[in-house]
Amino acid sequence: MSTARRAAIYHRVSTLDQNPTLLRSELRAAAKRLGYRIVLDVEETGPGAQNDRPGFQRILRAARRGEFDGLLVFKLDRAGRSALDLLANLRELVDVHGVRFIVTSQGLDLKPGGDAISRLLMTVLAAVAEFERDLIRDRTRVGLAAARRRGVRLGRRPLPGPPPDAVLERRAAGQSWSRIATELRCSIAKARRLAAAPSPARRARTRKESP
Numbered sequence: 001m002s003t004a005r006r007a008a009i010y011h012r013v014s015t016l017d018q019n020p021t022l023l024r025s026e027l028r029a030a031a032k033r034l035g036y037r038i039v040l041d042v043e044e045t046g047p048g049a050q051n052d053r054p055g056f057q058r059i060l061r062a063a064r065r066g067e068f069d070g071l072l073v074f075k076l077d078r079a080g081r082s083a084l085d086l087l088a089n090l091r092e093l094v095d096v097h098g099v100r101f102i103v104t105s106q107g108l109d110l111k112p113g114g115d116a117i118s119r120l121l122m123t124v125l126a127a128v129a130e131f132e133r134d135l136i137r138d139r140t141r142v143g144l145a146a147a148r149r150r151g152v153r154l155g156r157r158p159l160p161g162p163p164p165d166a167v168l169e170r171r172a173a174g175q176s177w178s179r180i181a182t183e184l185r186c187s188i189a190k191a192r193r194l195a196a197a198p199s200p201a202r203r204a205r206t207r208k209e210s211p
Contacts, residue, residue, distance in 0.1 A: 007036030008068040010059050012078050013045045027072050030104045039068055053081075060089070063097045070100040076108060083128040090125065094118070161186050164194040171195060 009027040013020045020043060031038050040062055044055035056079070062068060071093060073079055079093075079101070080086025093099040094110050101110040110118045162184040170180045181188045 004035055004037035005070060006039045006068040007031045007034075007070045007072055008040035008042065008059055008062060009038060009072045010042045010056060010078060011074055012053070012055065013043070023074050026104055027074060030102070031070075031072055034070070034102070036070055036072075056089075060092065063093055063099050066097070068099065070102060072102045072104060074103070074105050076103050076106055083125060087122075087125045087128075090122065094122075161190050161194060164197050167191050167195045 009024070009031060011020065011023040011027060013023070024041070024043065028038060040059070042055045042058055044053065059071065063071070071079075076086070079089050090101060090110060094101055094112055098112040100112060102108070108121065110121060114122070166184060167180055170183065175183075177188045177191055180191045184191065186194075
């Protein structure tokens with residue numbers, strides 16, 4: 001039985017001019033050079049900003065099951081579609097599951113337990129992720145303010161509630177507001193507002209009576 005450490009390799013081809021065969025060969029050669037036995041080889045295509053990356057999700061699931069000891073990728077951006085995403089994935093792989101993370105084309109090597117270089121890179125990534133998070137917050141606030149100025153209603157749309165006539169009929173029968181709210185599945189305040197609002201019949205009658 002082989003005593004070599006187990007490795008997963010992940011390669012994503014994002015453009016037509018990238019050669020998956022060359023990427024695969026480089027990753028396999030690097031794994032062999034580092035003394036790893038490849039137990040999982042995942043390849044997929046698609047842009048880096050794509051949210052649905054089933055291949056990388058397969059890598060994460062295998063890491064959670066403890067199926068490999070090291071992950072080799074060609075470039076750092078293969079492990080995340082943003083700084084926030086990348087940091088979350090690296091923390092899960094390296095800190096939580098004890099996976100060594102190696103980027104073959106950029107000379108990066110993150111080791112569980114954290115040597116000086118690994119700690120430095122994680123610190124830098126955390127700072128970049130926080131900066132990205134602040135930018136997202138700022139863009140969100142600006143977008144919400146612009147939407148309010150345009151009169152766009154924000155948040156969840158209110159539920160329509162029961163018909164006003166149903167509230168009025170129960171009030172005419174002498175029911176309390178709390179009982180009406182319970183029966184019609186609405187709040188007491190909602191029932192009161194509906195009772196105060198003119199019904200369609202009353203609105204039509206008012207229009208007819210208007211000179």
